[in-house]
Amino acid sequence: MILDLRQFENFPAHLSLRAQPGEVVIDYESVVQVNDAQLDLDIQKSGEEFFCQGQARASVRLTCARCLEEFDRELANTTDFIVCSKQWHDNHRDVKDNEDYIFFEGGDLQADVTDMVRQAVIISMSMKPLCSEDCRGLCASCGANLNEKSCGCKTEQTDERWEALRRLSGLT
Numbered sequence: 001m002i003l004d005l006r007q008f009e010n011f012p013a014h015l016s017l018r019a020q021p022g023e024v025v026i027d028y029e030s031v032v033q034v035n036d037a038q039l040d041l042d043i044q045k046s047g048e049e050f051f052c053q054g055q056a057r058a059s060v061r062l063t064c065a066r067c068l069e070e071f072d073r074e075l076a077n078t079t080d081f082i083v084c085s086k087q088w089h090d091n092h093r094d095v096k097d098n099e100d101y102i103f104f105e106g107g108d109l110q111a112d113v114t115d116m117v118r119q120a121v122i123i124s125m126s127m128k129p130l131c132s133e134d135c136r137g138l139c140a141s142c143g144a145n146l147n148e149k150s151c152g153c154k155t156e157q158t159d160e161r162w163e164a165l166r167r168l169s170g171l172t
């Protein structure tokens with residue numbers, strides 16, 4: 001996703017950028033694909049720096065950690081970074097400065113902001129995404145998706161927390 005600052009004559013400016021299909025790739029276990037991603041930014045210019053603040057939004061196809069079915073989820077997160085030339089940054093900013101910087105590629109006021117969108121989306125994602133908070137998961141015996149049917153297997157209600165406790169105390 002290329003942020004092209006040449007289009008603005010006055011600041012502050014507002015910009016909406018939409019990802020091309022397949023442009024944002026998230027290499028994360030539960031992510032099947034990024035369906036769509038968008039970045040909305042307010043941009044303020046100060047000297048040689050462009051301060052960008054806004055929101056990244058994405059529709060992401062995920063795999064449920066319990067029932068393993070795929071589902072789509074809308075994710076959103078704020079993002080905040082500064083765009084400037086690398087040369088200017090190296091001459092004026094301390095490396096210990098903990099702002100997020102993106103540098104122009106060449107001298108032409110264009111910068112690739114795909115990584116900022118990817119990071120914002122990853123941070124908004126839970127480690128174990130669930131298709132619904134009360135997803136019933138899969139039967140431990142026959143593997144049936146318990147959201148769709150009850151299989152009739154005589155298994156104890158498995159609760160992951162109890163499972164872990166049992167394993168710890170050597171009862172299984």
Ligand SMILES: [Zn+2]
Nearest residue numbers: 064067131135
């Ligand atoms: Zn599920």
Ligand SMILES: [Zn+2]
Nearest residue numbers: 139142151153
């Ligand atoms: Zn079963």
